[in-house]
Amino acid sequence: MKWLCFAFLVQLVCIAKISCNSIRERNLFATELFQTIATENQQQNVIISPVAIQTALGLAYYGAEGKTATELQKGLHATAHQSKEGLAKSYHNLLHSYVKSKTILEIANKIYTREGMAIAPEFRAVAQKYFDSDAEELNFENETYAVREINQWLAEKTNGRIQNILTNIDPSTNVALVNAIFFKAKWARPFMDEETSERDFWLNAKQAIKVPTMFADNWYYYADYPELDAKAIELFFENIDLTMWFILPNKRDGLLELEQKLKGVDFKALEDRWEWKSVAVYLPKFKFEFDTDLKPALQKLGIETMFSGAADFSSIFQHSPINTRISQVQHKAFIDVNEIGCEAAAASVVVGVPMSLPLEPKTFVADHPFAFIIRDKYAMYFAGHIVKF
CATH class of the missing domain: 2.30.39.10 (Alpha-1-antitrypsin, domain 1)
Structure with missing residues (x-):
């Protein structure tokens, strides 16, 4: 049986049909990210989920403006002529491109916002329509509670395979974009x-x-x-x-x-x-877990401004706070490959x-x-x- 699951967290602090082009661009980002992470981890077993990472970054891109948006666009290899909504539609089609049967393939997104901070209606609508993402207020100032809530959601969405991806979270967090993927399938031609x-x-x-x-x-x-x-x-x-x-x-x-x-x-x-x-x-x-901070790898791919004080995510909130930036990109994955089929x-x-x-x-x-x-x-x-x- 083949089991895989993945959990991905982006923490923001202080705050059409699938075309050949979009497929090629997604694969280009995937291979670049994997090559970057694999090169830095030649002595470790590695597993990442490019699809999960791309959908989380795609949602962040929709809420970005200025240089932050430009770097995300280039890093994700979105075509210059493609609108943000067009890219969001391509991710929506991707998320709904597979047929669920006896095999389990679940991709889930969620937005946690600081209590009392209103998400811009357009951003909320796009998150729901194209990224299947719910939104929920969370008291980040109660760090223990916030960490527990996010970890419980990720564990639920990965059938318990990903536990305790977060150990802490900055109490000044304004919004957290959470993404999880779980995959379980049998071999069509099993090993005995x-x-x-x-x-x-x-x-x-x-x-x-x-x-x-x-x-x-x-x-x-x-x-x-x-x-x-x-x-x-x-x-x-x-x-x-x-x-x-x-x-x-x-x-x-x-x-x-x-x-x-x-x-x-x-x-x-x-x-x-x-x-x-x-x-x-x-x-x-083989069976192993892989846990890493994706921030250094994304910076090597040219996605840098969103981690700095110059970050601009003004399209996420109805009234954007100052200096909304990404401080943490945590990635944890599990894989188990054996004979059952x-x-x-x-x-x-x-x-x-x-x-x-x-x-x-x-x-x-x-x-x-x-x-x-x-x-x-x-x-x-x-x-x-x-x-x-």
């Missing part, structure tokens, strides 16, 4: 419990440890990418269009180089090169494909650091890498 065994995982070119490694021998989409010096395989989930890519550098110590090359990559172009092949897959089980493969995956084995079956042995993403044709929902156990 009895096939899991202890195998070597190379932490670097010279050091290996034994880790529980799953095995499956089945038909998958597979590709070799010489320009990335890597290979990749795509695993399907049951009852949803999202798929999980595992991208394995050919060299045991090639992850950093791979992630540099993934920055700005056109995933549609990579997808066009998938081949339906019989593949023997060895994939380690449905008892039979989804019929739609193998339509019209003969199941006889080729003369030279492929192997995909994830026995050294690798990257992974969960995406559909619209966006990248999660991205991460595994470097240790």
Whole structure:
């Protein structure tokens, strides 16, 4: 079973259809953000949710003006000719682009405002209409109470997987934009419990440890990418269009180089090169949390003014306070990958494909650091890498 969940908080202190362009721009932001965070965390396992981060920043962008808005627009790669409302509509379409079935994919947004401070009617309307966001007054001066309320909401929206993302909050906070995402799905082609065994995982070119490694021998989409010096395989989930890519550098110590090359990559172009092949897959089980402040990464992407005294979020409040700025961007995620899946493969995956084995079956042995993403044709929902156990 595949479980993922993510919680994201933006704290502001002192205060159309999904087009090809918007898809490309969202993926560009996603790969840039992931590459920035992954580079700074080469010794840690990483997982982020670009979609959750983008929707939270998109809501902040709608409330921004001046240089603050310009930097958010450029950082999010929104086209210069696209209106704020147009961008908001694209996020709305994204949030409603998947079909819920037996798979759980929930994205939730909420606005907490200081008691007695009125949100501008237009901002409230956009938050409700395009970001599915509720608004609630909160007594930030009672720090213990405010932290507990926000943490409880995030825990509820992530089915209890994200606990205590906040330990403190500035009592002078005027508004907090809270975003959570939870994903749970079964593999369409499951791994079998009895096939899991202890195998070597190379932490670097010279050091290996034994880790529980799953095995499956089945038909998958597979590709070799010489320009990335890597290979990749795509695993399907049951009852949803999202798929999980595992991208394995050919060299045991090639992850950093791979992630540099993934920055700005056109995933549609990579997808066009998938081949339906019989593949023997060895994939380690993994489960971990990742907790980080996104502020340094966003600043490296050119989103800086919103963290300074020059920030301008005057469109959020009916009567904007002075020096409304973002002081905290906290991100916490959890992931658990194991064998459990449905008892039979989804019929739609193998339509019209003969199941006889080729003369030279492929192997995909994830026995050294690798990257992974969960995406559909619209966006990248999660991205991460595994470097240790």
